[in-house]
Amino acid sequence: MPRKTIRICTGLLFAIAFTAQAEQFDYPETNPFMATVAGTPNELKVPVPDEVDVQQGDLAVRVLPDRKLPPALSNYRDLHFRVAWHDEPAPLIFLIAGTGSGYDSSRMDYLKRLFWQAGMHVIVLSSPTNHDFIAAASNSGMPGMGAEDARDLHTAMSMALDKAQDEKGFEVTEYRLAGFSLGALNAAFVAELDTHLGQFNFSKVLLLNPPVDLYASVGRLDDLSYTRIPGVSDNDSFYEHIFQKLSRHFAQRGNSDIQANLFYEIQNSPEALSDPELAMLVGAVFRFSAADLSFMSDLINHGGRYVPADKELKVSTSLTPYLRRALFCDFSCYINTQLWPAWEALNAGRTIDEMAYETSLRSLQAFLHDSPNIAAVSNADDLILTQNDYRFLADTFGERAYLYPHGGHGGNLDYPQVAERYMDFLQGDAQ
Amino acid sequence: MNPVYWISGLFGCIFFTGTVLADAPNEYVNYSDSGHELDFPAYHDPLDELDIDKSETRYQFERSSLRALNVQDPLEGMNRRIYRFNAQFDQHVYLPVVRTYVWATPKVARKGVSNFFNNLKDIPHLGNSLLQGKFQRSAETTARLLFNSILGIGGIFDVANSMGLPQQPEDFGQTLGVYGVPPGPYLVIPFLGPSSLRDGTGKVVDWAIEDNVNYMNNRDFMNDYQATWGIWAIDLRYQTPFRYGALDSPFEYDQVRYLYTKLREFQVDN
Numbered sequence: 001m002p003r004k005t006i007r008i009c010t011g012l013l014f015a016i017a018f019t020a021q022a023e024q025f026d027y028p029e030t031n032p033f034m035a036t037v038a039g040t041p042n043e044l045k046v047p048v049p050d051e052v053d054v055q056q057g058d059l060a061v062r063v064l065p066d067r068k069l070p071p072a073l074s075n076y077r078d079l080h081f082r083v084a085w086h087d088e089p090a091p092l093i094f095l096i097a098g099t100g101s102g103y104d105s106s107r108m109d110y111l112k113r114l115f116w117q118a119g120m121h122v123i124v125l126s127s128p129t130n131h132d133f134i135a136a137a138s139n140s141g142m143p144g145m146g147a148e149d150a151r152d153l154h155t156a157m158s159m160a161l162d163k164a165q166d167e168k169g170f171e172v173t174e175y176r177l178a179g180f181s182l183g184a185l186n187a188a189f190v191a192e193l194d195t196h197l198g199q200f201n202f203s204k205v206l207l208l209n210p211p212v213d214l215y216a217s218v219g220r221l222d223d224l225s226y227t228r229i230p231g232v233s234d235n236d237s238f239y240e241h242i243f244q245k246l247s248r249h250f251a252q253r254g255n256s257d258i259q260a261n262l263f264y265e266i267q268n269s270p271e272a273l274s275d276p277e278l279a280m281l282v283g284a285v286f287r288f289s290a291a292d293l294s295f296m297s298d299l300i301n302h303g304g305r306y307v308p309a310d311k312e313l314k315v316s317t318s319l320t321p322y323l324r325r326a327l328f329c330d331f332s333c334y335i336n337t338q339l340w341p342a343w344e345a346l347n348a349g350r351t352i353d354e355m356a357y358e359t360s361l362r363s364l365q366a367f368l369h370d371s372p373n374i375a376a377v378s379n380a381d382d383l384i385l386t387q388n389d390y391r392f393l394a395d396t397f398g399e400r401a402y403l404y405p406h407g408g409h410g411g412n413l414d415y416p417q418v419a420e421r422y423m424d425f426l427q428g429d430a431q
Numbered sequence: 432m433n434p435v436y437w438i439s440g441l442f443g444c445i446f447f448t449g450t451v452l453a454d455a456p457n458e459y460v461n462y463s464d465s466g467h468e469l470d471f472p473a474y475h476d477p478l479d480e481l482d483i484d485k486s487e488t489r490y491q492f493e494r495s496s497l498r499a500l501n502v503q504d505p506l507e508g509m510n511r512r513i514y515r516f517n518a519q520f521d522q523h524v525y526l527p528v529v530r531t532y533v534w535a536t537p538k539v540a541r542k543g544v545s546n547f548f549n550n551l552k553d554i555p556h557l558g559n560s561l562l563q564g565k566f567q568r569s570a571e572t573t574a575r576l577l578f579n580s581i582l583g584i585g586g587i588f589d590v591a592n593s594m595g596l597p598q599q600p601e602d603f604g605q606t607l608g609v610y611g612v613p614p615g616p617y618l619v620i621p622f623l624g625p626s627s628l629r630d631g632t633g634k635v636v637d638w639a640i641e642d643n644v645n646y647m648n649n650r651d652f653m654n655d656y657q658a659t660w661g662i663w664a665i666d667l668r669y670q671t672p673f674r675y676g677a678l679d680s681p682f683e684y685d686q687v688r689y690l691y692t693k694l695r696e697f698q699v700d701n
Contacts, residue, residue: 025472032477033477052533052534072681073681075518076681100679101679102676102679104674104676104677105679130679131679131680131681132679220478223478223481223483224478224481224483225491225492226483226484226485226489226491226492227481227482227483227484228481228482228483228484228491229491232491234488236495237494237495237498237499238491238492238495239495239496239498239499239693240495240498243693243696243697246697247697247700247701250697250701251700251701275480275481276481276482279477279478279481280491280492283492284492284495284496287492287496288496288680288682288686289679289680291682292679292680292681292682295681295682296681315511315512315515316507316508316509316511316512317508317511318507318508318511319681319682319684319685320500320507320682320685323500323682323685324497324500327492327493327496327497328493380471380472380473380474380475381474381475381476381477383477383478385474386476387474387476390474391474394469394471398469399469401469401471403471403472404472405472405473406472408477
């Protein structure tokens with residue numbers, strides 16, 4: 001009897017131990033805020049080549065010939081993008097940046113090198129919500145609608161590809177598509193659009209930390225900027241609070257030589273930033289993006305919200321007064337005061353929830369569920385997802401939902417266990 | 432045989448599996464199209480632990496950011512023009528030259544060049560550490576100068592850094608700051624970028640210190656071989672990580688102005 005029990009017991013233990021072993025996820029940063037802000041520690045990242053060793057260049061195309069921009073913003077007349085290419089024929093992947101980031105952001109540069117290293121040509125584009133894209137390539141000048149942004153992106157992609165092939169003369173064997181964060185939602189809409197246009201026929205589409213319901217996700221990010229921080233009263237500046245921490249850290253450390261891993265050093269010191277402080281940092285960065293977006297969109301549409309319609313912005317004109325005003329508009333404010341009135345004017349009688357649905361992945365549910373060439377990567381603690389959003393990803397993508405227990409918003413994308421799996425998907429034969 | 436063993440065995444078994452199960456995350460089970468089970472890690476909402484202000488007067492972000500925009504900048508119009516000029520010079524001339532330099536030379540050579548010029552800068556660093564009464568730092572910088580100039584062959588190798596003596600920059604702008612001189616109006620200097628009246632003046636003084644000390648006769652040598660000034664200028668940009676456009680904002684000028692001002696406050700305090 002006891003022997004039998006022991007045998008069953010050991011068997012059971014082994015079975016559990018084995019599954020635990022097989023499924024074990026060992027990404028070291030379990031704090032979602034830390035992961036979001038700092039990503040994977042350098043020594044644990046998938047190694048990629050140095051920037052100087054990548055065959056790459058920045059190019060520009062004029063997407064909207066009729067767009068008028070004031071001198072202060074004249075460098076955004078052309079849409080700039082980055083291309084990394086190989087001399088041999090290879091698959092080309094388009095990569096779309098996340099909310100308020102450009103084609104040259106460090107996350108894009110990392111992914112670019114990862115894809116390039118795996119043998120792909122890469123074209124990186126700014127997010128349609130980034131100020132340069134709004135100015136140079138957004139027809140409405142008012143990004144945030146899934147289908148319209150997809151049309152703008154699709155056009156920009158075609159033009160960028162022509163330009164890159166003209167200038168660099170590389171050959172493309174097939175097309176792939178990837179996006180991060182809002183760029184992932186954009187990628188899903190572009191992929192769907194392309195099935196009607198039949199231009200790229202993407203062999204693989206990779207959604208890295210997509211939002212599901214865009215407006216809900218930006219609401220969550222807005223919320224981060226309202227985080228209450230112990231020790232910061234109603235009269236204190238949050239930035240001063242952070243700088244004081246840094247200052248105390250350096251005073252204690254004795255010299256001010258700034259190391260590459262400064263952030264980890266601080267997080268291991270008594271002056272480590274707390275979760276509310278990290279959350280506020282993420283929220284603040286996002287609020288600045290929202291201010292940029294609201295300002296640019298209003299300027300292109302001559303809304304007069306910030307810059308009077310008859311005022312010309314010269315190179316020497318101070319933009320500070322406009323930034324002061326735009327800072328008050330968070331992303332939800334942009335949706336409610338700019339996007340919604342414009343949409344309502346064209347869709348009389350419909351509700352804001354219907355507008356939100358049209359720009360959520362839910363409106364593409366059948367397409368995403370039935371397309372074996374589309375996969376999504378996300379985390380159970382991604383800041384931008386609600387529980388329902390998370391379930392939507394699991395239900396819709398099933399085996400193609402690569403969901404990890406922790407990593408915050410995109411913190412583990414450069415971690416081997418995560419990156420190898422999505423790279424296998426991109427490179428694999430399964431269509 | 433003995434029921435006690437049996438029961439204790441069972442207990443142990445439950446206890447062990449219980450522990451193991453408790454460690455495993457509470458997973459969200461789903462089914463694939465082909466019907467087999469898919470395990471997903473359980474969702475957890477990071478925002479739950481935060482105290483999010485829902486009041487009408489939740490202005491923490493606005494209050495902090497508006498204050499950050501209060502920088503004394505009476506010459507803003509001119510500064511913005513120079514800022515734009517610098518950005519274009521950087522994009523069309525400076526960076527392409529630096530890229531060619533990177534393409535044409537091995538990393539170890541570039542490192543040697545940077546070390547060499549950095550070693551020369553330890554002369555004003557030392558002078559300013561002394562002026563600020565930072566005697567330990569002065570001693571460390573003196574040691575750096577000796578080790579690097581002798582063992583590091585005229586500064587080509589930063590041996591002091593490997594010995595635990597990292598470079599500790601101190602410029603005359605900081606020295607003035609330590610004695611209570613305010614930064615004064617913000618200035619954007621052609622080619623060099625963000626500065627202030629105080630720090631711009633400091634740069635001139637530091638330059639004069641380097642000129643007068645003429646450490647290892649470097650100034651004489653560089654004036655005799657003018658091409659070395661070109662290398663100096665290329666290395667200056669090579670060592671500066673800042674890229675125009677990297678802040679991804681139409682308000683880059685405002686953000687750089689704030690960050691520069693904070694950085695300098697910070698350097699004066701440390």
